Each structure stands twice: as structure tokens, then as C-alpha cells.
Amino acid sequence: MPASLSEVFTAHPVHLHDNHIDFESVPEVPDSHAWPPVVDYPSEDLYDVESVPIIDLMDPNATKLVGNACETWGMFQVTNHGIPTNLLEDVETEARRLFQLPAQQKLKAARPSNGISGYGRARINSFFPKLMWSEGFTIVGSPVEHARQLWPHEYNKFCDVIEEYEKEMKNLSSRLMWIMLGSLGITKEDLSWAGLKSRPEGACAALQLNSYPPCPEPNRAMGLAAHTDSTLLTVLYQNSTTGLQVLRDGVQWVTVPPRTGTLVVNVGDLLHILSNSRFLSVLHRAVVHHTRHRLSLAYHYGPPPDIQISPLSKLLDPKHPPLYHPVTWSEYLERKAKHFNKALSTVRLCEPQN
Numbered sequence: 001m002p003a004s005l006s007e008v009f010t011a012h013p014v015h016l017h018d019n020h021i022d023f024e025s026v027p028e029v030p031d032s033h034a035w036p037p038v039v040d041y042p043s044e045d046l047y048d049v050e051s052v053p054i055i056d057l058m059d060p061n062a063t064k065l066v067g068n069a070c071e072t073w074g075m076f077q078v079t080n081h082g083i084p085t086n087l088l089e090d091v092e093t094e095a096r097r098l099f100q101l102p103a104q105q106k107l108k109a110a111r112p113s114n115g116i117s118g119y120g121r122a123r124i125n126s127f128f129p130k131l132m133w134s135e136g137f138t139i140v141g142s143p144v145e146h147a148r149q150l151w152p153h154e155y156n157k158f159c160d161v162i163e164e165y166e167k168e169m170k171n172l173s174s175r176l177m178w179i180m181l182g183s184l185g186i187t188k189e190d191l192s193w194a195g196l197k198s199r200p201e202g203a204c205a206a207l208q209l210n211s212y213p214p215c216p217e218p219n220r221a222m223g224l225a226a227h228t229d230s231t232l233l234t235v236l237y238q239n240s241t242t243g244l245q246v247l248r249d250g251v252q253w254v255t256v257p258p259r260t261g262t263l264v265v266n267v268g269d270l271l272h273i274l275s276n277s278r279f280l281s282v283l284h285r286a287v288v289h290h291t292r293h294r295l296s297l298a299y300h301y302g303p304p305p306d307i308q309i310s311p312l313s314k315l316l317d318p319k320h321p322p323l324y325h326p327v328t329w330s331e332y333l334e335r336k337a338k339h340f341n342k343a344l345s346t347v348r349l350c351e352p353q354n
């Protein structure tokens with residue numbers, strides 16, 4: 001069994017580095033990136049819809065509002081989250097600087113086919129016949145090794161900003177997790193691994209930088225295909241270009257409009273399991289824009305990789321039996337690498353009632 005997140009993908013190599021195109025210079029979407037019209041669910045433009053809840057973390061009712069959003073949307077936006085505005089600006093600038101590098105330079109820090117961190121396409125691309133209109137850079141822990149490959153002489157600024165962002169995101173994610181669980185009546189005593197003193201690092205995370213260049217034919221391309229995250233929760237910063245969509249009630253794509261200073265939070269598959277299905281792990285995707293470049297930074301927050309995650313006993317009774325097998329984050333990421341969006345059903349104990 002893998003001891004760290006980095007080892008998870010050794011058994012599931014994905015080869016995704018061929019066929020690079022210069023997104024900025026092509027006049028039309030090449031066949032390699034041309035998606036047939038996605039006829040799954042309508043987009044909200046057709047209807048007048050409510051949007052993802054915006055929750056002020058300083059609101060005395062925040063816990064209740066967060067719980068409600070997790071049970072109905074599986075996603076919410078937060079204000080008054082405590083992440084300094086200048087840090088958000090700096091991290092956006094550094095991400096932009098990275099993606100602006102020439103392809104050959106970025107490929108020096110390419111994510112190995114059997115590795116977790118580095119530059120490359122979304123690993124979920126291996127499940128689709130067409131390529132996505134995006135590039136990504138995954139960071140687990142220190143970015144130094146890869147940053148040196150990108151900027152041999154001036155990698156310090158990037159590393160300082162990323163490390164500060166990782167530190168702030170880790171604190172915020174932990175705080176959010178306790179608010180989310182608190183809404184279900186769960187306290188620190190109910191989660192044996194959360195207070196493990198012997199493991200000061202405790203939780204584990206991956207920071208995913210995503211770049212979506214402008215696209216000459218946005219309706220024929222896909223930025224990031226519909227997926228759920230394998231995490232406990234994900235905290236997403238998006239720049240001022242729209243693109244993120246969330247599946248509402250399993251029937252309709254709803255855009256999550258960027259709002260300055262606001263962060264998007266979504267429930268991941270592991271929190272869905274812990275909550276015994278009370279919280280929704282929602283499908284979300286990123287579409288692309290005709291003229292505007294979109295950037296997003298997703299902080300994928302999970303438990304220590306080798307800790308068993310299973311429905312919390314406090315939420316179980318004869319009417320609410322456990323719906324999932326215990327699984328570690330490492331094992332779950334392996335399942336995701338093999339089964340993609342069917343990973344959750346591979347750990348399900350019994351079929352949903354309705």
C-alpha cells in the first residue's frame with residue numbers, strides 16, 4: 001500500500017504529454033481537441049436559476065448555512081475567509097507567470113507518467129477520446145524541485161508565494177472541515193485521526209494550478225470534463241473569467257460566477273463517505289471562454305493518506321446503516337485512477353434507497 005500521496009500513481013501511469021499545441025495561435029479547435037456536443041444536462045442560461053450559496057464565515061449562522069449548502073449543493077462560496085487579498089493576487093500572478101513560459105520550458109517540469117506532481121494535462125484526460133483545452137501544474141508539498149527546473153535562477157518568489165498559500169489553505173481547509181462536520185454534530189473527539197499528535201503533518205493536500213487559454217470555438221472544446229474530487233474538500237480560487245459549472249440536483253449545469261475575494265468550496269468524495277451520504281460530492285466541470293484566459297487554483301485537501309475513512313458512527317443507527325466500506329485516501333485515489341467517476345460506487349455497500 002502506498003505510504004504517501006506521491007506513490008499512489010506509480011501503479012497507474014498515464015501518458016499524456018504528446019501532441020502539444022500552442023493554444024494561443026490556433027485559428028480553430030484542432031480535431032485532437034474537438035469534443036462532440038456534450039448532450040448531458042442543459043446549462044442554466046435556459047432558465048432563471050438560483051446560484052451557489054455565498055456564506056460569510058463571520059455570520060453567527062455560518063455553521064447552519066454551510067451544512068445546508070453541503071446537503072443541497074455540495075458546494076458554496078465563502079467570504080471573510082481570512083486569506084489576505086494580496087496573497088490571492090500574488091499566487092495568481094505566479095501561476096500566470098508559470099503558464100506563460102514556453103512549452104519546452106514547462107515540459108522540463110513535466111509530471112512523470114507515474115507521478116503526482118509537475119506540469120501536464122489533467123490526468124482524467126486518459127478517460128476521454130479528445131484532449132481538454134487546459135494545462136495544469138500539480139504541487140504536493142514543496143514546489144522547489146520543479147520550480148528550479150522552470151526558472152533555474154529565479155525560483156524563490158514562486159516558492160515563497162506557493163508555500164505561504166499552502167500554509168494558509170491548510171489552515172482554512174481544516175477550519176472549513178470542522179464547520180462542515182460541526183453542522184452534523186460531529187466534534188473533534190468523533191474523528192480519531194484528526195488530532196493525531198504523532199503526525200504533526202496530519203492532513204495531506206495537493207495544490208492544482210489550472211490554466212484555460214482563450215478558445216476560438218468554446219462550444220467545441222472542454223476545459224476540464226465533469227468530475228467529482230476525491231478529497232475531503234476542495235477550496236478553489238478562480239480569476240475573473242467565468243468557467244466553473246456545478247451540476248445542480250443532477251439535472252442542470254449552473255455557472256459559479258467569480259466574485260472578487262470569494263473562494264469556492266466543494267465537498268469531495270471522502271467527506272461524502274464520512275457523512276454517510278448526507279453531504280453531496282457534486283459533479284463540476286470547467287468550460288472555456290472565447291477571448292479570455294481563465295486561471296484557477298484548486299487546493300485538494302484530504303486526510304493522512306493511510307487512514308481508514310468510513311461513515312462516522314455518530315451518524316449511524318438502524319435506520320441509517322453505513323453506506324460505504326472503509327477506504328484510505330491512497331486506495332481511493334487508485335480507484336479513481338482506474339474507474340474515474342465510478343470510483344465511489346466501487347466502495348458503496350448497498351444501493352441508494354430511491
Ligand SMILES: C=C1C[C@]23C[C@@]1(O)CC[C@H]2[C@@]12CCC[C@@](C)(C(=O)O1)[C@H]2[C@@H]3C(=O)O
Nearest residue numbers: 116123124138206208227229230231300336
Ligand atoms: C490529490 C489529487 C486529487 C486529484 C489528483 C491529485 O493527485 C491532484 C489533482 C486532483 C485532480 C484535479 C482535477 C480532477 C481530478 C479528478 C484529477 O484528475 O486531478 C482531481 C484528482 C482527484 O480528486 O481525484
Ligand SMILES: O=C(O)CCC(=O)C(=O)O
Nearest residue numbers: 208210229244286296298
Ligand atoms: O477550474 C475550475 O474551476 C475547476 C478545477 C477543478 O475542478 C479541479 O482542479 O479539481
Ligand SMILES: [Fe+2]
Nearest residue numbers: 227228229284
Ligand atoms: Fe474538481
